[in-house]
Every structure is written in structure tokens, then in C-alpha cells.
Amino acid sequence: MYKVIIVDDEKLLRQGFIHMTDWSVNGFEIVGDASNGIEALELVERYQPDIVVTDIRMPGMDGIELTRILKQRYKDIQVIVLSSYNDFEYVKETLQLGALDYILKPTMQYTDLVNAMEKAKSNKQHQELAKDTQSEQRKKSLLGFFRSLLCEPNQSDEAILDQISAFSLPLQPGLMRLIWIQLELPETDSASEASQEGELTNTIVNELQAMLQQHQNGCCFAVSPLQLIVIMNTSEDTYRDQIAPVLASYDVQYWLCVSEPFSEFSDIPAVHQRQLALSPYRFYINSGSVINEAELTELKTSLDLPFKNFNDYIDKQDFLGLYKQVQHIITDSIQNRHYIDPYAIRNGFIEVCYYIIHRLDEMGLEIDELHKRKITFFKLIENTGNVADCLQVLEHILSEIETSLKDSRNGNYNPTVKSIIHFIQQHYSEDISLQSIALHFHLNKSYLSQLFKLQTGETLNNYLINLRIDEAKALLRKSNSNIYTVCQAIGYSNPSYFGQVFKKVVGMKPSEYSKLYNK
Missing domain, CATH: 3.40.50.2300 (Response regulator)
Incomplete structure (x- = not known):
């Protein structure tokens, strides 16, 4: 109106x-x-x-x-x-x-x-319409400026400062830090993944920018759907107190790569390049942690595995012993601060699986089922997000190879998945997630996700979301319900995020759905 x-x-x-x-x-x-x-x-x-x-x-x-x-x-x-x-x-x-x-x-x-x-x-x-167009043009110009800050090393500080002033950014000359943020969403179906990434990233960027605007000490922008950059005027560790609470309020995993303080805007491209080189090494730290350049004292580009020593284990079908030998190589390297390129670790573990199957073939064993599943094994390893997951996935794969060789599979529906479904139905109103369920059942989350989807045809997170939204719809149909109470009752702590999820699944806001039944 x-x-x-x-x-x-x-x-x-x-x-x-x-x-x-x-x-x-x-x-x-x-x-x-x-x-x-x-x-x-x-x-x-x-x-x-x-x-x-x-x-x-x-x-x-x-x-x-x-x-x-x-x-x-x-x-x-x-x-x-x-x-x-x-x-x-x-x-x-x-x-x-x-x-x-x-x-x-x-x-x-x-x-x-x-x-x-x-x-x-x-x-x-x-x-x-003209305002919307101007706003969109400003966004594009601002994003272009941010990208030039990261990628064009020959700009003068005076020219950069003029642009900062023109865009009214709360960023001042002096000591700064560049903070690279990597986000990871809960696993979802590919059809909605890109849209969900973009929407959530925009929401987080806007909230971080509002926080920085309030403190008048920096700016935030997205360089890809799940990668953010924050430039802050700070020489202390206060960035964690400001950024972490915002990220923690969303259902995401996140890692921070924080630069040492620098004072020239023209230093930003070089600082950013160092962070890009370090970013894959979040593989060695937990969500919510900071990648510290000083701790990465020696980076190794390859994983040296003694494949000939594996033959005795394979011949005896002692796959637990083989796993422990690989695990010792990795943990020993980490303890000595010799951090191996994550790609090299994943690739090395794939080579271990390939070598085992090849060796079993040479032994003349019937392993048709393993040949059918080897691509799945490889993908499970490729999709691991950290070293602990990668080791756990390898352990499960070797266990499955051993089980297959003993021909103990009876083809029944996996009892683990049955237990997981029962657990979700009993605890959906609590703060549970793929990660917490995996911990409860002592399973690697990537392995659990793959197993659940193979058995049920949908991701575990989608199953949980649909279960929660069905319950929310039932509650909203009651005249005495309110959005906040419903949100809490189905396991969401953030009403705004609940509203986004509900609208994506149902096609309308929770308040609009409630009005249909409570006129």
C-alpha cells in the first residue's frame, strides 16, 4: 500500500x-x-x-x-x-x-x-526501481573494489583510501588483520545446495558487516559462496570475540585463517596469497579453530607409504594391523609438526585401497563385490574434511573389506541405519546434527552420511529437516502456538534460521502457514 x-x-x-x-x-x-x-x-x-x-x-x-x-x-x-x-x-x-x-x-x-x-x-x-538498480550497481562496484584489494598488488594506498572513503567503509589506515573464513554447510541434496549456500552466505555477510559497522573497525565480503574475507582494524585477538559469536549462531562449521598485523593497504594481496596457501591445512584442525601460520613449521607435499610392507597384512587379512601402521605414519608426522598436503593424504589412502584390491585379485580371491564398491570407497575418502575423518573412513573401509572377504554380509537392511532413524525420531527436538549423531554412534560423519543416503535415498540432514518441519506444521495448526515456541520445540535455537528453512520446505513463512488454520 x-x-x-x-x-x-x-x-x-x-x-x-x-x-x-x-x-x-x-x-x-x-x-x-x-x-x-x-x-x-x-x-x-x-x-x-x-x-x-x-x-x-x-x-x-x-x-x-x-x-x-x-x-x-x-x-x-x-x-x-x-x-x-x-x-x-x-x-x-x-x-x-x-x-x-x-x-x-x-x-x-x-x-x-x-x-x-x-x-x-x-x-x-x-x-x-532506480534505487534498486543503483543499489545493485553499488554492490557490484563494491565487490569489484574488494576483489581488486585482494588481487591487484600495484595499487597505491592513497588510491585505495579514496575508494574506501567513496564507499563509506568503516576501515582506517593503521594496523589491520585479514581474516579468511571458510564455511561448511550440513550435507544437503545437490538440487538446493547452491541456493542454500548463497542465501546463508549473504545473511552471514550482512550480519558481520552490521557488527563491523557498529564497531567502526572493518568490512566483510564474500569471495565465493562459502568463503568470506574480513579486513579489520585490530592488532589484538579481539577479532575472535566479534566474529565467532555471529558464526556460532548458524548451523555451519567454520575455520578462520588470521593474518599477522600489517599496516599498508597495498600489503593485502600478498597477505591474501599466504592465506590461500595455508587454507587447505584446516584439514588438521577442528571447526571453530584458527589456522596459525607459526605452527605450520614444515609442509610436506607427498605421503610416503611402505606398500611392500602391507603385503603380509593383506595375505593374513589383518586389515586392522595394516590400518594401525598407516595411522602411526600420519600421527607421527603431525606430532613432529610435519604437515602433509591434505590432497596427498587422501590420494595416498585411495592408493592403499586400490593396492589392497589389486593384491587380493592377484591372490585369486572372489572380490566382485569389492570391485563394485571401490569407487564408493574412493569418494568417501575424497569427501573427508579433516585428518581424523580421513583416518576413520579408511578404518571403516578396511573393516568392510574384511567383512566382505569373510562373506558375512547377509543382505539385510543395515541395523545401524535403523538405530539412527529411531534415534532421530526420539531426539529431533534436541540440538542434534549429522556431526552429533555420528559422535553418538562412533561413526565418521562422511561415512555415516553416505551409508544413510545409500539405504534411505535421502541425506540424513534432509530427513531430520523434513521430520522437524512436519512437526512444526502440526504445532502451527494449533491456535495457541507461537513461532518462538514452535522453533524451540523442534530443535531450532535461531527463529530467523527456522523461518528460512520452513519457507524453503513449505513455500511460505511459518506465520503465513499458521494463519491458514487460525483465522
Whole structure:
């Protein structure tokens, strides 16, 4: 609805205007009426209208002065002037001040008013569209500036500072830190994954930027759907107190890679390149942790495994012994601060699986089932997010190889999945997730996710979301329910995030769904 205020010293005319028609049918709402410009300004301040219809001749403050003030203070308000035949010079003045149109009171018809109001509405819509376009253009320009900060090393600090000033960014010369943030969402179906990533990233960027704006000490932007950059004026570790609470309020895992303090804007590209090189090594730390360059004393590009020593283990089908030997190599390297490239570890573990299957083939064993599953094994390893997961996945794969060789599989529905489904149905109202369920059942979360989807046809997270939303719908159909209570009852602590999930699944907001059943 477009809000309208009527200003005229004749009360009868104001009432006639208000009751002339059902203005809401045409998209208008009369929010107030005033007898002069002074009263009108009070109403404008209170209601922030889109359109003001005003007489020219009024006591106290006339329509000319009112138009002048409105166009100085509220440029977007559309002004329509009511005049008599002998007011034409005054009409010209109001038009020069920015009034949109005028109507002659002696000959005023209903259609004249409607046409003028429609013209004002159309002009308002064009203004809003222009603002949206300008806002979108500003976003693109700002993102271009941020990317140039990261990637163009030859810019002068003076030129960068001019851009910072032009965009009104709360970032000052002096000591700064560059903070690289990697997000990881709960596993979801691929059809909605990109959309979910983009929406959540935008929400987090906006909240971080609002926080930085409040503290007047930095800016935040996304360089990809799950990677954010924060540049902050700080030489201390206060960044953690400001950023971590924002990230912790969302259902995401996150890692921070924080630079040492630097003082020149032109240093940013080099700092960013160092962080890019270090970012894969989040493989060695838990979610919510900081990647510390000083701790990564030696980076190794390859994983050296003694494949010939594995033959005895394979021949004896002692896959637990083989796993312990691989585990010792990895843990020993970490204890000595010799951090192996995560890609090399994953690739090395895939080679271990391939080598075992190849060796079993040479031994003449029937391993058709293993050949069918080896691609799944490889993908499970490739999808691991950290070294602990990678080791646990390898352990499970070797256990499955041993089970397959003993021919102990009976083809029944996996009892583990049955137990997991029962657990979810009993605990969906609690703060559970793929990670917590995996911990409860002592399983690697990537392995659990893959197993659950193979058995049920959907991801564990989608199963949990759908179960929660079904329960939310049932609660919302009750007249005494409210959004916050429902949110808490189904295991969501953030009402805003619950609203986003509900709308994505159901197609409408929780409040809209509730109104369907509680009119």
C-alpha cells in the first residue's frame, strides 16, 4: 500500500476525499489528514507517507512552503497540489519546487484524483526501481573494489583510501588483520545446495558487516559462496570475540585463517596469497579453530607409504594391523609438526585401497563385490574434511573389506541405519546434527552420511529437516502456538534460521502457514 496524507483547511473537502472511494482497491491507504502545513509536517514525520495531497492557500503554513520543506527533507515524497483558477502563479512555483501535478478544485472530478494518484504511484515505483538498480550497481562496484584489494598488488594506498572513503567503509589506515573464513554447510541434496549456500552466505555477510559497522573497525565480503574475507582494524585477538559469536549462531562449521598485523593497504594481496596457501591445512584442525601460520613449521607435499610392507597384512587379512601402521605414519608426522598436503593424504589412502584390491585379485580371491564398491570407497575418502575423518573412513573401509572377504554380509537392511532413524525420531527436538549423531554412534560423519543416503535415498540432514518441519506444521495448526515456541520445540535455537528453512520446505513463512488454520 502507498501511504497518503491529505492537507486542506476545509474539513469537508478532506472528509470527502477520504470517503470518496475504497482507496485500498487501487493500492492506497489514507494514513492522516491535516488542516495546514504545520500539522502536515508532524504527520509526515510520524507516518512517512509516499504521497501528500495539499491545498495551496492555508493558514499557518501554506502549500508552497510545505512543498518546499517536503522536497528538501523528503525528496521521494510525491506532492499533488489542489488549486483555484486564480492560483496559477502559485501552482507554477510548487511545480518548480518539485510538485508532481496539480488539480483544479472547482472542477475536480473523481477521475482527476485517481489519475493524479496513479501518476504519483507510478513515479514512486520508478524511483524505487532506480534505487534498486543503483543499489545493485553499488554492490557490484563494491565487490569489484574488494576483489581488486585482494588481487591487484600495484595499487597505491592513497588510491585505495579514496575508494574506501567513496564507499563509506568503516576501515582506517593503521594496523589491520585479514581474516579468511571458510564455511561448511550440513550435507544437503545437490538440487538446493547452491541456493542454500548463497542465501546463508549473504545473511552471514550482512550480519558481520552490521557488527563491523557498529564497531567502526572493518568490512566483510564474500569471495565465493562459502568463503568470506574480513579486513579489520585490530592488532589484538579481539577479532575472535566479534566474529565467532555471529558464526556460532548458524548451523555451519567454520575455520578462520588470521593474518599477522600489517599496516599498508597495498600489503593485502600478498597477505591474501599466504592465506590461500595455508587454507587447505584446516584439514588438521577442528571447526571453530584458527589456522596459525607459526605452527605450520614444515609442509610436506607427498605421503610416503611402505606398500611392500602391507603385503603380509593383506595375505593374513589383518586389515586392522595394516590400518594401525598407516595411522602411526600420519600421527607421527603431525606430532613432529610435519604437515602433509591434505590432497596427498587422501590420494595416498585411495592408493592403499586400490593396492589392497589389486593384491587380493592377484591372490585369486572372489572380490566382485569389492570391485563394485571401490569407487564408493574412493569418494568417501575424497569427501573427508579433516585428518581424523580421513583416518576413520579408511578404518571403516578396511573393516568392510574384511567383512566382505569373510562373506558375512547377509543382505539385510543395515541395523545401524535403523538405530539412527529411531534415534532421530526420539531426539529431533534436541540440538542434534549429522556431526552429533555420528559422535553418538562412533561413526565418521562422511561415512555415516553416505551409508544413510545409500539405504534411505535421502541425506540424513534432509530427513531430520523434513521430520522437524512436519512437526512444526502440526504445532502451527494449533491456535495457541507461537513461532518462538514452535522453533524451540523442534530443535531450532535461531527463529530467523527456522523461518528460512520452513519457507524453503513449505513455500511460505511459518506465520503465513499458521494463519491458514487460525483465522
